[in-house]
Amino acid sequence: MEGELVEADIVVPMHLSFKKTQAYEKYPKGQSRGRWKHLKQILQADPDHHPFYINIESPPSTQPCKRICDVTGFEAPYVDPRTNLRYANAHVFKTLRSLSTHQVHHYLSIRNAAPLLK
Amino acid sequence: MPIVSKTRRQTDYNLFPPSVPIVIDNGASYFRIGWAGETEPRVVFRNIVQRPRHKATGETVTIVGDQDPAMMKFFDCTRSGPRSAFDSNVVYQFEIMEYILDFAFDRLGASGSAIDHPILITECVCNPVYSRSKMAELLFETYGVPSVAFGVDAAFSYKYNQRHGKCQKDGIVICPGFTTTHTIPFVDGEPVYKGSCRTNIGGYHVTDYLKQLLSLKYPFHSSIFTWEKAEELKLEHCYIAPDYVSEARKFQEGTKEAEEKTRYWQLPWIPPPVEVPPSEEEIARKAAIREKQGQRLREMAEAKRSSKINEMENELHSLHFLVKQLDQVEEDDIPSFLSDTGYASRQELESTVSKVTQALRKARGEPKDETDEFEENTDSNEKYPLINVPDNMLTPEQIKDKKKQLFLKTTTEGRLRARQKRNEEELEKERRNQLEEERRRENPEFYLEEMRAQYKEVLERVEQKKRLKTNGSNTNGNQKSGNVGRGERLSAAKRERMRLLTTAAFDRGKGEDTFGAKDEDWQLYKLMSKDHDEDDERPDSDEAELARLSSRLQEIDPTFELKAEGEPGQASGEAPRVRPLTEEDYKIVIGVERFRCPEILFHPNLVGIDQVGVDEMVGASIRRLPHDDDKELEEKLTSSILMTGGCSLVPGMKERLECGIRMIRPCGSTINVVQARDPVLDAWRGASAFAADLNFLGNAFTKKDYYEKGEEWLRSYQIQYNTL
Incomplete structure (x- = not known):
């Protein structure tokens, strides 16, 4: 390793005396990926009881949903039926119509409203 | 911070x-x-954690936390991002x-x-x-x-602040963290997890929202909005508006207050070099150079031509000499004499002579002598003696020869006919040109007008055809650039082909199969075939007419401008899409984004998460507590609300929280929010x-x-x- 690198001391040493099993023994090359359950799988495997990770999830809001312009962030009284984007005024509408399909999709996906392609 | x-x-x-x-x-x-x-x-x-490969040794190493970018040059991080x-x-x-x-x-x-x-x-x-x-x-x-x-x-934070007298033994902790926000009620100094609430939104989402909004707002600079940069901008500029709608309205109306609140970030911008139009002298000088070069080229071509003519003359001379010598040689010695020269017979020698003579004539630019070809035709009977003899009078050998002669005869005749036709066409064209010329002389103005009208008409027709081919008629207004990458099905013909293919694929097994009963059915395959739509790739009569008209107009009309092909955008008078970038384009304006991004903590549905915001979570938590509507306890809880976690550092959080909680609690209840x-x-x-x-x-x-x-x-x- 380069001297500069040794001096900076950013690499975690391979062998650590305080460990009973070293990482390279535990995770030989190529074995590591995709071995771990994701949160969803973890939760499915756990039997239901109270209180539990899933139960403490917040409920949906009771307040009316706030509608803001996707492009500018202003209050948005209108929805473009073609792109499904919300917009504040005619000026924004003009820019909205000049967006590419990719950009429209991106704006929609930010608020999780983009059509899902299966 | x-x-x-x-x-x-x-x-x-x-x-x-x-x-x-x-x-x-x-x-x-x-x-x-x-x-x-x-x-x-x-x-x-x-x-x-990042596990890049060390470039020098090839080992995979482990690097934890944020790294010094200067050190990363020793590593190959292409395969592993931060995890x-x-x-x-x-x-x-x-x-x-x-x-x-x-x-x-x-x-x-x-x-x-x-x-x-x-x-x-x-x-x-x-x-x-x-x-x-x-x-x-x-x-x-x-x-x-x-x-x-x-x-x-969050519980440790609450207890630590309780110890320092910031909050009571009964209270609620609000902890907007990195990926989630929690509220946990405390009763008698112990957290009650049954009453806790989690909304899956946090600082990570705020930063990500800012990053996405900015890269959408400035698509040209999207690469500079890295996650780290967005995080930095968030920490420096974001605040929570007391009331989102009225704050946004200020910006919409462009009030002075909004202007003061808008932040600008000027990216380094270098003005592009200004192109100075070349001066008169420069143009003249360049033209002179070009002229000189052209002259030199012409001279070179001339020299080459003359040397070639010279060479051919020499060759012809020697050939004539050879023929003359051959005349003097006796009949018996001819083969031995010719074997030295490399010619097989006298005929071959003579044909070479005539070939060279013709080539020389061509090189000198004299009209080609066609007499000998005509000669060929006059004595067709002598040249093809076997043609008129019936087959049964010939030997197999002769029949073969006859076939050959027949073939030769038809091809020569065909060639002759084609030439005649060409000549006729030429004459016709000449005649038409003369006619037009006469008309022009009679009334030049009217003629020009007519020509222009004709040109316009044909041009329109051609363009219409082109448009039909690419079928731009039903593009939707906001898909101007969305068409890129879908060239496969751009043309109407190709789309029709795809339609045919899909219907053919999915029609199978539906009802009775009568395909093939009619002869027209088989026409379908021709339509489906790939080369079907290539038929119209050839220039058709309209295009030829257009070319003729435009060349004619170029000759006689000084104001005529040829519309460049392949640039239909210019033809319809549309302004060019790309304009030079100015300093203004390199200025990042962060206005509404400053309070729009943290707003998602209060309204997670802005980023499509259908859960209550931070303020409402307090109410939800209290409702979840198994306390039998104990008003006294509720009062205690709301009078000791502690906010902790990284996101509670956003300016304006406390005021907004207090205001939000007051809205969901009964009138007159004590609400006290403190920051850790x-x-x-x-x-x-x-x-x-x-x-x-x-x-x-x-x-x-x-x-x-x-x-x-x-x-x-x-x-x-x-x-x-x-x-x-």
């Missing part, structure tokens, strides 16, 4: 006796480790967790054969037992830790104080406990915070 990483290696590890616990705040964004009883963690770093051990706020990737713990203990200065200290580590509220047991296993098995305790970061002493570090400090208490070991469990008591026990395991 950005969180500062501390990764210096500690040297005093061995000074601590094994009874002193190590305290870890394992947050989704930052990892903090230190000694129980101290007020500051020793080591702090971003909770991420986190967390899924939402739960640790699931224990391999990464192990690398992080390796780094943390190493930096704390650990050197013995095991980590011989009890460990207190934070976890999320209601951590699934799988994650908890894996963590315990890792600590016991890999590091040889004697005992472990788990606690919740240090929303970022109080969790670790609380944990440190908790671990320093003599009763700590009563809350921890050993490896033996863990294996004897089993999973069910671990699930209900909970420490008693009141010792703090």
Whole structure:
């Protein structure tokens, strides 16, 4: 390793005396990926009881949903039926119509409203 | 206030006796480790791991936390980005967790054969037992830790602030963190997890929202909005509006206040070099140079031509000489004489002579002599003597010859006919041109007008055809650039072909199959075939007419401008899409975004998360408490609300929270929101104080406990915070 690198001391040493099993023994090359359950799988495997990770999830809001312009962030009284984007005024509408399909999709996906392609 | 990483290696590890616990705040964004009883963690770093390849040795190495960009040149990071051990706020990737713990203990200065200290580590509220047991296993098995305790970061922060008189034993902690936001009610100094609430939104989402909005607003600069940059901008500029709608309206109306609140970020911009139009002299000079070069080329071509003519003349001369010599040679000696010269017979020699003569004539630019070809035709009967003789009078050999002659005859005749036709066409064209010329002379103005009208008409026709081919008629207004990349099905013909193919593919098995009953059915395959639509690739009559008209107009009309082909955009008078970039384009304006991004904490549905915001969570938490509508307790809870966690540092949070909670609580109730002493570090400090208490070991469990008591026990395991 380069001297500069040794001096900076950013690499975690391979062998650590305080460990009973070293990482390279535990995770030989190529074995590591995709071995771990994701949160969803973890939760499915756990039997239901109270209180539990899933139960403490917040409920949906009771307040009316706030509608803001996707492009500018202003209050948005209108929805473009073609792109499904919300917009504040005619000026924004003009820019909205000049967006590419990719950009429209991106704006929609930010608020999780983009059509899902299966 | 950005969180500062501390990764210096500690040297005093061995000074601590094994009874002193190590305290870890394992947050989704930052990892903090230190000694129980101290007020500051020793080591702090971003909770991420990168495993790049070291370029020089090819080994995979482990790098934890934020790195010095200057050092990254030694590594190949193309295959591994920064990874986190967390899924939402739960640790699931224990391999990464192990690398992080390796780094943390190493930096704390650990050197013995095991980590011989009890460990207190934070976890999320209601951590699934799988994650908890894996963590315990890792600590016991890999590091040889004697005992472990788990606690919740927000609870430690509350208890720490309670100790410092900021909040009461009954109250609520609001903790907007990195990936999630929690509210936990405290009753009698203990957290009640049954009443806790989690919304899956946090600082990560705010930063990501800002990053996406800015890169959409400035698509040209999207590469500079990295996650780190967005985080920096968020920490520096974001605030929470007291009322989103009225604040946004200020910006919409462009009030002075809004102008003052708008932040600008000027990116380095270098003006493009201005092109100076060339001066008269320059143009003249260039033209002269061009003229000179042209002259030289012409001279060279001329020299080459004359040398070629010279050469051919010489050759002809020698050939004539040879023929003359041949005349003097006696009949018997001819073969031997010719064998020296390389010609087989006298005929061959003569044909060479005539060939060279013709080539020479052509090179000199004299008209081609066609007489001999005509001669060929006149004596067709002599040339093809076998044609008129019936087959039965010939030998097989002669029949073969006859076939050959027949073939030769038809091809020569065909060629002759084609030439005649060409001549006729030429004549016709000449005649037409003359006619037009006459008309022009009669009335030049009218003629020009007519020509122009004709040109326009034909041009329109051609363009119409082109448009039909690419079928631009039904493009939707906002798909101007969206067409790129779908060239496959752009043309109407191609689309029709796709339609035919799909209907053919899906029609099978539907009803009775009568395909092929009619002859027209088979026409379908012709339409489907790939080369079908290539028929109209050839220039048709209209295009030829257009070319003729435009060339004619170019001759006689000085004002005529040829419309360049392949640039239909220009033809329809559309302005060019790309304009030169100015300094203004390099100025990033951050206005509404300043308060739009943190607003998602209060309205998660802005980013498509259908859950209550921070303010409403308090109400939800109180409702969830099993307290039988105890108004007194509710009053107590709302009068001691503590906000902690990184996101509570956003300016305006306290006022907005107070206002929001007041809206959902009954009129007249006391609402008191306070900010933690240090929303970022109080969790670790609380944990440190908790671990320093003599009763700590009563809350921890050993490896033996863990294996004897089993999973069910671990699930209900909970420490008693009141010792703090």
